[in-house]
Amino acid sequence: MTVPDTGSSLDPTIQHPTRLALVAFLSGCAEADFKTVRERLQMSDSALSKTVAALETAEYVSVRKGYVGKRPRTWLALTFDGRRRLAAHLMALQSIADQARAQAQD
Template sequence: MSAEPALDPAVQHPTKLAVVAFLSGCVEADFKTVRDRLELTDSALSRTLSGLEETGHVAVRKGFVGKRPRTWVSLTAEGRRRLAGHLTALQRIAAGALAQAADLPTEVP
């Protein structure tokens, strides 16, 4: 029996959630692309990636293109699984809130 999806505390911060969501749409992305698309500073993205790497959500690969150093990041299989569970839990919370509010008046008297 599998556990019910739960919120993942490692991606509750909006920046971390944005990074894993972005990476879920690709196989791998270079640091500059993630930084530019999410409009983050180098230091903010670097700190975020370090934290996500520690929790096993992302893998960081370093190398060179010609003589220039490059960093690539990807969402791990575990990161994809945990993101899916987090999003499912958020959807369940939102659906529950909508259901509870359904019997309340929709207009101010």
């Protein structure tokens, strides 16, 4: 099966379901603490850390570390570029779905 030409392409960095879930979650907020993201996405600390590291390297996600009282905290945020790339990826997915629907009606 071939993927139809959508005019824009799917983003390989966020094509993996875990990465897509993370950037989608972060797109709904200014920033979120690591624990909230971990619980919401039902991931282990190590799996989330690896996912965040990959997205931080690609500059989709920014990481801020600090303290609340004496307890260390980590906050995650989707960068402007990450938001832009997520929007383009979702548009490409929508285009694929629209084309499939149109072909099914033919």
